[in-house]
Amino acid sequence: MLSVLIVDDEKLARDRISFLLKDETEINICGESNNGLQAIKDIQHYKPDLVFLDVQMPEKNGFEVLQEIDPDEMPTIIFVTAYDKYALDAFEVCAIDYLLKPFDDERFFRALRKAQESTIKTANTQDLEKLIARTISGNNYYDRISIKKDGRIYFVETSEIVLIKASGKYVSLHTNSETHMLRKAISLVEQKLNPKKFMRIHRSTIININKIREMQHWHKGEYVLLMSNEEKVFSSSNYKENIQKLF
Structure with a gap:
């Protein structure tokens, strides 16, 4: 129903x-x-x-x-x-x-x-x-993510991902040169990314920690981060504990 x-x-x-x-x-x-x-x-x-x-x-x-x-x-x-x-x-x-x-x-x-x-x-x-x-080990993180497009399957290495943004029932995977759409909830993607390398900074944004170029305090526990692909993303105060781990 x-x-x-x-x-x-x-x-x-x-x-x-x-x-x-x-x-x-x-x-x-x-x-x-x-x-x-x-x-x-x-x-x-x-x-x-x-x-x-x-x-x-x-x-x-x-x-x-x-x-x-x-x-x-x-x-x-x-x-x-x-x-x-x-x-x-x-x-x-x-x-x-x-x-x-x-x-x-x-x-x-x-x-x-x-x-x-x-x-x-x-x-x-x-x-x-x-x-x-439920059946695989909890630390079996993605090394690469498969993307279906135009009848083909492409693979994106997680090490190349700069950030991930939620957009409706999709997420967009941003590298330094490309953006790929994946039909999957951002929470499910987050579960399969190594938390030592990726961090959720907003309900709709995950970043690759190693791709942060610069960060500045923005407002009451919120930060603006400049990533390696020149995109700016904003953290949410709801995820300030995650951001504090970067200091």
Whole structure:
């Protein structure tokens, strides 16, 4: 059963999606939100598998909503909006699809099926990873990470990774010259990285300690770090104990 949250400030838009889902036996609508702040609360409370998310809303827009959600608890996202100018931004946060209003029933169900297939694959992958984690040694860390792209499998040596950022249900692996996308929760990646070499400094950021070029105090236990690939990343006060280990 797939739990679904509908987020839109227009009641007619919420009602339309609800109507289209009413005959879906494998769908449970867990709630509806009519503004960004309520959406954050409902996502954190209901922990839905899928969210139909409007972009322009009162309080916070759809992208600001996602910034407040823990990457490890990020649901599958289908953006629903009347504006096509947000499409690129939507896919940069790894939304599974982007429905442009007005959309017809066929387009809606195509997006829904894509989300259902994606959620099933993610659940199966996570179950397998948990099984592997229970059966292998706890210090069996990654030496390299496999990346599937364009029908091929590429391997990235962990020693080449500068930092890792969470983006929805994906993480991006940043080296000095490239960025690779991996469909995996950041917490699962963190478990398989050597803690002597990698450190979580933010709920959405892991860094390679050996790739730090410079760091400066920023604000109340927070730091800005310049990495070897010239990217700047910010630590969170929630991870200040990790940062203090660098001193």
